[in-house]
Amino acid sequence: MPYQIIVCGGLAPDPLQTLEPVFDPAKPSLKNELMLPAVFDPWAAHALYEAGHLAKQHPGTVVRVVSLAPKAKLQQVMMTVAQKMPFELVALDGPGGGFTDAAAVSAALAEAISAMADLDRSRLLLFGGWESATRGAGVVMQRVAERLGITEQFLAVDELSVDADGSLVIKERIEGGRHQISRCAAPPAMLAWATGNLPEPPNHPQTGMANMRVIMPALQKAKPVALEPAIEYLRTALPAAVRQTRVVKDVPAADIAREIAEWIRQ
Amino acid sequence: MEKALVLLHTVNGQLPPAALETLGLAHTLGGGFDLGVIGAGAAAAAQQVSGGAAKCFAVEGEAFAVSRYSTDAAACEAVIRASGAPLILAPDSMRFHRALPGVAERLGAAIDTHVVSVAADGAVERWYYRQRVETTLRRGQRPWILLIEPGSQPAAQPQAGAAPELLDVACETRTNVEGFSTPLAGEQTIRPDAALLFVAGAGWTKKQKDGAAHVDEAAELILDFVRRTQCSLGSSKSLVDLSGEGEAVLPFLTHLHQVGQTGSSPRHKKGLATCCHGEEPHVVGWRFIQERRAVNLDPNCGWVRGKADVVYVADAFEVMRELLKLL
Numbered sequence: 036m037p038y039q040i041i042v043c044g045g046l047a048p049d050p051l052q053t054l055e056p057v058f059d060p061a062k063p064s065l066k067n068e069l070m071l072p073a074v075f076d077p078w079a080a081h082a083l084y085e086a087g088h089l090a091k092q093h094p095g096t097v098v099r100v101v102s103l104a105p106k107a108k109l110q111q112v113m114m115t116v117a118q119k120m121p122f123e124l125v126a127l128d129g130p131g132g133g134f135t136d137a138a139a140v141s142a143a144l145a146e147a148i149s150a151m152a153d154l155d156r157s158r159l160l161l162f163g164g165w166e167s168a169t170r171g172a173g174v175v176m177q178r179v180a181e182r183l184g185i186t187e188q189f190l191a192v193d194e195l196s197v198d199a200d201g202s203l204v205i206k207e208r209i210e211g212g213r214h215q216i217s218r219c220a221a222p223p224a225m226l227a228w229a230t231g232n233l234p235e236p237p238n239h240p241q242t243g244m245a246n247m248r249v250i251m252p253a254l255q256k257a258k259p260v261a262l263e264p265a266i267e268y269l270r271t272a273l274p275a276a277v278r279q280t281r282v283v284k285d286v287p288a289a290d291i292a293r294e295i296a297e298w299i300r301q
Numbered sequence: 302m303e304k305a306l307v308l309l310h311t312v313n314g315q316l317p318p319a320a321l322e323t324l325g326l327a328h329t330l331g332g333g334f335d336l337g338v339i340g341a342g343a344a345a346a347a348q349q350v351s352g353g354a355a356k357c358f359a360v361e362g363e364a365f366a367v368s369r370y371s372t373d374a375a376a377c378e379a380v381i382r383a384s385g386a387p388l389i390l391a392p393d394s395m396r397f398h399r400a401l402p403g404v405a406e407r408l409g410a411a412i413d414t415h416v417v418s419v420a421a422d423g424a425v426e427r428w429y430y431r432q433r434v435e436t437t438l439r440r441g442q443r444p445w446i447l448l449i450e451p452g453s454q455p456a457a458q459p460q461a462g463a464a465p466e467l468l469d470v471a472c473e474t475r476t477n478v479e480g481f482s483t484p485l486a487g488e489q490t491i492r493p494d495a496a497l498l499f500v501a502g503a504g505w506t507k508k509q510k511d512g513a514a515h516v517d518e519a520a521e522l523i524l525d526f527v528r529r530t531q532c533s534l535g536s537s538k539s540l541v542d543l544s545g546e547g548e549a550v551l552p553f554l555t556h557l558h559q560v561g562q563t564g565s566s567p568r569h570k571k572g573l574a575t576c577c578h579g580e581e582p583h584v585v586g587w588r589f590i591q592e593r594r595a596v597n598l599d600p601n602c603g604w605v606r607g608k609a610d611v612v613y614v615a616d617a618f619e620v621m622r623e624l625l626k627l628l
Contacts, residue, residue, distance in 0.1 A: 048430070050431075050562045050581070050582035051580070051581065051582065053581075054430055054433050054434060056434045056436075063436075065430075065434075077562065077563040078563060081563075133429040133430055133434075134429070137402075137412075138405075138406075138411065138412075141406070168430070168431050168562060168563070169429065169430055170429060171415065171428065171429060171430070171431055172412075172413065172414045172415070173398055173402070173414055173415075174402035174405070174412055174414060175402075176402075177370075177399070177400075177402035177403040177406070178402050178403065178405070178406040180403065181402075181403040181406040181407060182406060186370065186371045186374070186474070187370065187371060187474070187475050187476050188370035188371075188399060188403060189370070189399070190370075190395065190398060190399035191395060193556065193557070204479075206482065207395070207399075208395065208557070209368070209395045209396075209481070210394065210395060211483075212483075212557055213481050213482065213483045214481065214482045214483075215368060215478060215480075215481055216478070216479045216480050216481065216482060217369065217476050217477065217478050217479060218476065218477050218479055219475055219476045220475040220476070221475065229556070230556035230559065230563060230564070231556070232555075232556065234542060235542075265411065265440065265442060266438050266439075266440055267438060267439045267440065267441070268436065268437070268438050269424055269437040269438060269439060270435075270436065270437040271429070271434055271435070271436045272434070272435055272436075273433070273434065273435075274432075274433075274435055274588065277607045278593070278607045278608065278609065278610050279607070279610075280604065280605050280606070280607055280608070280609055280610065280611070280612055281610065281611045281612070282600065282605055282611075282612050282614060283611060283612065283613045283614065283615075284600060284614040285614075286613070286615070288615055288616065288619035288620045288622070288623050289623045291596070291613045291615050291620050291623070292620050292621075292623030292624040292626070292627055293623075293627065295573065295594065295596075295613075295620070295624055296624055296627040296628060298571070298592075298594065299497060299530060299571070299573075299628075
């Protein structure tokens with residue numbers, strides 16, 4: 036059965052960048068936020084790789100990425116992401132970052148998905164990351180799915196397989212390092228992915244060039260989205276804890292082991 | 302503080318520690334509270350802790366015994382509507398984290414997750430950017446659902462009270478929960494009750510002084526240590542990714558072990574990192590580790606820059622061999 040897979044994903048600052056918050060009660064931000072190098076949100080990227088993997092197994096499957104981010108930044112990031120696998124882009128031009136309200140973001144994403152002319156909900160798999168690396172709330176995918184009327188939802192998914200009868204077998208992370216195994220009879224379903232099991236696909240320049248031929252027009256048509264502030268921020272700050280590190284050098288391994296063993300027993 | 306609904310779920314018929322922590326928070330806020338419990342044995346579990354609650358509700362039955370979005374969302378929605386409280390406090394378990402955002406959408410409610418503190422004036426604290434920015438915020442919108450981070454609050458002493466009102470909830474679902482898969486003992490990932498987190502970094506798989514890699518010995522040393530100390534076992538993304546790329550690595554490490562930016566942020570009293578460079582994307586997962594030590598051959602690794610309390614510049618193979626003799 037060919038699926039219609041929609042992957043929701045935003046942008047996040049490159050994890051190697053130093054982040055410094057700039058406080059504003061209505062609209063906090065990061066210092067030099069627009070200058071910070073960005074990446075496709077890591078968990079959403081895992082969702083995208085899983086979507087590509089599923090599309091290969093089910094010919095005719097279409098993968099679409101719906102992203103709400105500043106258009107110029109999204110274009111930069113897509114230059115890399117587009118090389119991973121074939122997909123179409125639906126771009127929404129709006130503020131990114133963690134301090135936007137999840138409900139407003141969900142509403143914008145759901146509206147963009149509902150507006151797709153050829154959307155077949157009986158084949159719809161809604162993918163995304165289980166949390167973003169920015170807001171880290173883990174609520175957007177459930178809210179989008181609820182707006183689309185999808186009541187089969189899965190969080191922190193690590194594995195999806197399709198049985199011969201078309202049912203979806205899904206492994207979700209639960210507490211204690213365990214997985215819960217569920218069977219969903221058929222789409223539509225929402226899967227918010229954890230890391231999955233697939234490695235990052237290698238870059239494939241030809242795929243990138245083919246993707247960019249449809250991504251560039253999609254970026255030019257990106258609908259502007261304004262997100263109303265719904266949160267009163269009282270403080271944003273870096274965590275204060277700075278440790279005084281004691282460096283132990285040129286000490287025999289046996290002495291170090293003794294010290295560590297005592298520390299563990301304390 | 303306004304009135305709250307404390308919304309809990311059972312695990313195997315009992316209330317987990319995170320539920321009592323959320324209840325403890327409601328007691329401290331002082332605005333009065335209702336209690337709602339869903340899941341297997343919800344009515345009995347609710348009565349055990351309903352002391353002090355103005356109203357008490359429960360949803361139980363076969364459909365609600367398992368953790369599943371459609372049934373959990375229907376049950377939570379019914380309890381929240383029955384209570385009518387403007388503030389809803391619930392533990393940030395995977396079960397509620399899956400269900401309650403959708404319930405917020407149904408109710409036109411606001412929701413905040415990973416909340417680590419709630420003040421009497423309604424200000425809540427949570428982290429942004431994967432534990433790299435701490436934030437205090439407030440919302441005017443009601444209802445407002447707050448998912449309280451497990452381990453962030455002292456637990457309440459259970460006080461028995463009135464029997465709950467059983468709510469009759471109907472719900473259709475296309476999903477069956479078929480079971481669970483658990484890693485083998487000794488290869489456990491994050492054990493919430495462990496005192497120590499042990500992190501194995503990519504250095505364990507690199508060439509050692511003799512010019513060869515000793516992956517088998519590394520695996521033995523790590524697993525032996527984990528079994529003897531019953532600690533949590535974590536890893537860095539670089540080591541887990543090597544496994545995904547098909548290189549010879551430690552076979553028991555998966556993405557479930559990953560600590561950091563795209564992994565977990567466990568809460569343990571102590572953490573010991575070995576052969577791990579302590580780069581920022583990994584160390585953000587250590588935000589809630591109180592005492593941190595690291596063993597690394599590189600005296601300029603990330604851990605020495607204020608990220609660990611003690612850094613031992615030494616060969617982790619040698620240290621671990623000696624350490625295992627003492628444990």
